[in-house]
Amino acid sequence: MCGIVAAAAGSNIVPVLVEGLKKLEYRGYDSAGLAVIGQNGIERVRSVGRVAELESASAATHSPTGIAHTRWATHGIPCERNAHPHVSGAIAVVHNGIIENYESLRQELSAQGYVFTSDTDTESIAHLVQATLQDEPDLFQAVRLACQRLVGAYAIAVIDHSQPGRIVVAREGSPLLLGVSDTGNYAASDASALLQVTRNMVYLENGDVAELTADKVRIARLDGTPVERPIHVSQLSAAAVELGTFRHYMQKEIFEQPDALANTLEIVGGSKTIQPGIFGADAGQLLAGVDSILILACGTSAHSGYTARYWLEAIAGVPCAVEIASEYRYRVSVPNPRQLIVAISQSGETADTLAALRHAKELGQPKTLAICNVPESAIVRESALRFITRAGPEIGVASTKAFTTQLAALFLLTLVMAKVKGRLAPEQESTFIDQLRHLPVAVNKVLELEDAIEVWAKRFADKHHALFLGRGRHYPIALEGALKLKEISYIHAEAYPAGELKHGPLALVDANMPVISVAPNDQLLDKLKSNLKEVQARGGELYVFADADSEIPESEGVHILRLPEHYGELSPILHVIPLQLLSYHAALVKGTDVDKPRNLAKSVTVE
Ligand code: F6R
Numbered sequence: 300m301c302g303i304v305a306a307a308a309g310s311n312i313v314p315v316l317v318e319g320l321k322k323l324e325y326r327g328y329d330s331a332g333l334a335v336i337g338q339n340g341i342e343r344v345r346s347v348g349r350v351a352e353l354e355s356a357s358a359a360t361h362s363p364t365g366i367a368h369t370r371w372a373t374h375g376i377p378c379e380r381n382a383h384p385h386v387s388g389a390i391a392v393v394h395n396g397i398i399e400n401y402e403s404l405r406q407e408l409s410a411q412g413y414v415f416t417s418d419t420d421t422e423s424i425a426h427l428v429q430a431t432l433q434d435e436p437d438l439f440q441a442v443r444l445a446c447q448r449l450v451g452a453y454a455i456a457v458i459d460h461s462q463p464g465r466i467v468v469a470r471e472g473s474p475l476l477l478g479v480s481d482t483g484n485y486a487a488s489d490a491s492a493l494l495q496v497t498r499n500m501v502y503l504e505n506g507d508v509a510e511l512t513a514d515k516v517r518i519a520r521l522d523g524t525p526v527e528r529p530i531h532v533s534q535l536s537a538a539a540v541e542l543g544t545f546r547h548y549m550q551k552e553i554f555e556q557p558d559a560l561a562n563t564l565e566i567v568g569g570s571k572t573i574q575p576g577i578f579g580a581d582a583g584q585l586l587a588g589v590d591s592i593l594i595l596a597c598g599t600s601a602h603s604g605y606t607a608r609y610w611l612e613a614i615a616g617v618p619c620a621v622e623i624a625s626e627y628r629y630r631v632s633v634p635n636p637r638q639l640i641v642a643i644s645q646s647g648e649t650a651d652t653l654a655a656l657r658h659a660k661e662l663g664q665p666k667t668l669a670i671c672n673v674p675e676s677a678i679v680r681e682s683a684l685r686f687i688t689r690a691g692p693e694i695g696v697a698s699t700k701a702f703t704t705q706l707a708a709l710f711l712l713t714l715v716m717a718k719v720k721g722r723l724a725p726e727q728e729s730t731f732i733d734q735l736r737h738l739p740v741a742v743n744k745v746l747e748l749e750d751a752i753e754v755w756a757k758r759f760a761d762k763h764h765a766l767f768l769g770r771g772r773h774y775p776i777a778l779e780g781a782l783k784l785k786e787i788s789y790i791h792a793e794a795y796p797a798g799e800l801k802h803g804p805l806a807l808v809d810a811n812m813p814v815i816s817v818a819p820n821d822q823l824l825d826k827l828k829s830n831l832k833e834v835q836a837r838g839g840e841l842y843v844f845a846d847a848d849s850e851i852p853e854s855e856g857v858h859i860l861r862l863p864e865h866y867g868e869l870s871p872i873l874h875v876i877p878l879q880l881l882s883y884h885a886a887l888v889k890g891t892d893v894d895k896p897r898n899l900a901k902s903v904t905v906e
Contacts, residue, residue, distance in 0.1 A: 304323070305365070307464060312483065366458055373568035390459045471506060501518075547695065552693055556700045567732060591637070606709070606871050614714070625651040644670075647673040748860055753884045756888055
């Protein structure tokens with residue numbers, strides 16, 4: 300997970316850059332670098348390995364203006380040549396995120412004579428800014444115009460030796476904030492890197508471009524319209540995680556999902572293919588003999604497993620069962636040594652899941668894989684293979700970003716299994732990888748529905764029950780929506796596959812029972828529409844999350860919100876987001892303790 304620090308001040312900023320990078324080390328990285336505006340040009344120092352090595356290597360470097368970076372390899376192996384900053388002429392750039400159109404930019408810029416010396420997507424940004432400077436010599440305007448051509452998620456910082464004292468930064472999808480003070484102005488991926496110099500933070504929004512000098516900050520939108528962003532005084536203690544502009548950790552974590560997904564998917568990098576090795580060095584050998592999969596998990600993590608079952612059977616053709624860990628560990632089951640046991644857990648310490656994993660091993664099932672957000676956790680340590688989701692710390696008790704990153708990991712597992720089974724054509728593989736890579740951008744668009752969802756949530760103020768409906772791979776998303784609503788708003792909620800309605804739950808439907816339906820435009824849409832008619836005919840109030848092209852009209856008692864993109868197999872990852880937002884805002888209306896709902900704990904380390 301890459302980290303950025305930038306500083307423009309009245310005195311030497313190299314120690315600030317290095318200290319800032321040290322604070323970002325927790326994000327994970329394999330190389331580090333910095334560039335400053337020196338006497339005779341850009342001075343760049345890069346090293347593979349720890350920030351401490353960069354610190355020694357840059358001991359003789361001095362400048363009042365510079366940028367720095369920790370890189371977690373995506374496009375190209377970890378080596379000095381691929382480490383940031385990347386340079387084009389007099390400019391240097393650091394970048395966090397994934398540029399989706401870097402290949403076409405690379406071709407275009409190579410044809411103009413720009414020489415690429417790394418395998419990274421970032422180098423295209425450096426040359427693109429340089430090319431833009433030929434017609435628009437002002438660095439701020441050139442970066443703004445160059446960003447208009449970037450597709451993907453990014454946070455960048457740029458310096459230009461011919462325009463000393465200035466840093467231009469921009470963000471779209473990846474985090475970036477500014478630190479402002481009387482002695483200098485700064486930018487970083489998170490506040491912890493800047494507390495050494497200031498507590499006054501300005502959170503940039505997607506589509507913002509900012510210019511920093513030692514005594515001034517200006518911000519504009521990508522179209523050039525100037526904007527003001529408020530200053531927040533950070534209350535961050537050394538150990539805590541910053542809440543920033545958000546009211547609750549749950550809200551913050553919902554909005555961190557584009558970045559959490561981008562970070563989790565960095566492991567695929569710029570590649571068009573995917574290899575078993577992303578699950579561990581022995582994965583190729585271990586997965587080759589797998590004849591079926593058993594997923595063990597609890598709560599939200601089990602819901603990601605239920606979703607994956609649809610993918611694993613449909614795409615990889617591998618029989619898959621999902622079992623609640625606390626049930627599996629106590630029942631008599633038939634062991635199958637060729638079966639892959641997948642333990643899914645955000646914390647990696649959930650007692651039931653850990654016990655179920657140990658139980659499977661004791662039964663003689665050695666093929667185990669942990670999908671987990673905490674690398675040093677027990678579940679990871681005790682599994683043969685591992686995939687670490689890179690969601691970052693999840694503080695809110697209700698799991699959000701851990702869930703969507705688990706889904707991304709499970710989709711990668713599906714692709715690997717499909718490949719192992721010889722069921723994945725190269726074109727299909729590359730299409731799926733492109734869709735995965737585009738997810739952060741797609742999720743950002745869904746998050747724009749928040750205001751409309753807040754309006755819906757107000758109607759839940761006097762409700763005591765709710766019903767969630769979904770079909771196929773979106774049925775587990777309905778389950779997750781119901782779990783979110785009940786755990787934080789205390790509204791009793793149940794989820795059903797929509798086709799099951801007429802077998803009992805329809806008896807509950809009346810005007811006081813809101814029915815929330817996940818309605819993507821897939822092959823089950825027509826069937827779902829009939830189920831929705833059954834609810835409407837009983838006077839039920841329907842809240843439908845449809846795709847833009849789902850063609851369900853709004854009518855009396857039928858409220859529709861449309862997701863901007865129709866996302867095929869990966870659609871569950873988008874469709875859960877409005878349900879998270881609905882629960883969050885319903886809980887606010889109810890006045891509950893959103894981040895610490897009654898009776899619940901974040902990490903359930905007891906049975
Ligand atoms: C619900 C929630 C819980 C957890 C469950 C498993 O929002 O967070 O249902 O998903 O307790 O926890 P982990 O994933 O840490 O094993």
